[in-house]
Amino acid sequence: MIGATGPELMKKLLLLLLFAGGSVFGQTYPAKPVKLIVSYPPGGSSDLMARVFGAKLAEMWGQQVVVENKPGAAGSIGTDYAAKQPPDGYSFMIANLGPIAVNPLLSNVPYNVEKDFAPVSLISTGPNVLVVRSDAEFRSLGEIIAHARANPGKLNYGTSGPGSVSHLSSEMLKNIARVQAVEVPYKGGVLAVQDLLGNQIHFIFSDTLPAMQHIRAGKLRALCITGAEAFALLPELAPCQAAAPGLVAVNWWGVLMPAGTPRSIVARFHGDTVKTLADPDVKKKFADLGVEAVSSTPEQFAAFIRAEMDKYGKLIKEANIKVNP
Incomplete structure (x- = not known):
């Protein structure tokens, strides 16, 4: 200085x-x-x-x-x-x-x-995981798409709020597969999963946390994940985009x-x-x-x-x- x-x-x-x-x-x-x-x-x-x-x-x-x-x-x-x-x-x-x-x-x-x-x-x-009740007729996302095309507006699905992955994944599905289904919005994924178990909705792209215990207990059937590729924590599930190309929301x-x-x-x-x-x-x-x-x-x-x-x-x-x- x-x-x-x-x-x-x-x-x-x-x-x-x-x-x-x-x-x-x-x-x-x-x-x-x-x-x-x-x-x-x-x-x-x-x-x-x-x-x-x-x-x-x-x-x-x-x-x-x-x-x-x-x-x-x-x-x-x-x-x-x-x-x-x-x-x-x-x-x-x-x-x-x-x-x-x-x-x-x-x-x-x-x-x-x-x-x-x-x-x-x-x-x-x-990723989120697409789940249905274990006694549901659907065993793949492809079957849900086929049913929705044959029965426009007859399927309903849960979402855990606007902007959530469950909401976005569902909108992607409708946009990509050109199918109609009815949204039932919930104030959180836990409530949506509870109504899925209660047979009030047909499916939800759920967060893994609220769904996993019911998948392990045999009450819910997991069909696919919304990631772009296989997920290490759920290695047995294929990505949903195998049936709906571009359906990726993580x-x-x-x-x-x-x-x-x-x-x-x-x-x-x-x-x-x-x-x-x-x-x-x-x-x-x-x-x-x-x-x-x-x-x-x-x-x-x-x-x-x-x-x-x-x-x-x-x-x-x-x-x-x-x-x-």
Whole structure:
């Protein structure tokens, strides 16, 4: 700083202090409990996954991770709440497909994903599984398509809410196979599966978690999965696109922080997320929930979200999908 004038010297000192402060903040983070926001009720896939993830982070950090459930409006209420938290690194959300990539295309939401959030990483992915009652006549997706073509509008199916993989997969099926079937919307996949067991609906592209126990108990028959290829956790099931080419809709979850969160904190959080997802215990617990633990860079996650919005924007337009605003 030799030769610097008074104002220049002050400017350089301020920059050094900011740099040092940011570095120390990154090294000591987190110095207090961290809030983990879940936009769904307790007990569902997102909530259980968040609690597994949060518990491992708390163990790593030596700081409490407090799960806060903010359900409602198909995940939009909790997502808006997460967007409005201070960008200080002490709040994050477990985001997923519906509220982030699909609902903004279907209705007016009070947040802008690109402007209001800093992506950190994907944490898991998993297909849905097409299920019918074990005593149903259908033994394949092809048989459901054939029946629907012969009996237009006579089959009904459940969905677990607008923007969900169960909703999108069903719309894809109708659009690809050119069949008519009647949607019965539910406020969650558990309720839809219960009505399938009660013979109130004919089929559902269900999340794996609410369906698996009934598949194992012999009460439901699994026909195919909505992933692009075989799924390690359900290796015996073929992809649904074997019968309906292009029927691919995979659920995913990831970490978002409020926009403006310091880059050093996002980088630290990303590193800890990658370590957490590589933990064998986390991998096993995620597998028990029917998903695979995965990770990505923040840039990859941002690009992935944009690609998902493009994909489902095209489907929504082609299939003329509408929900109440």
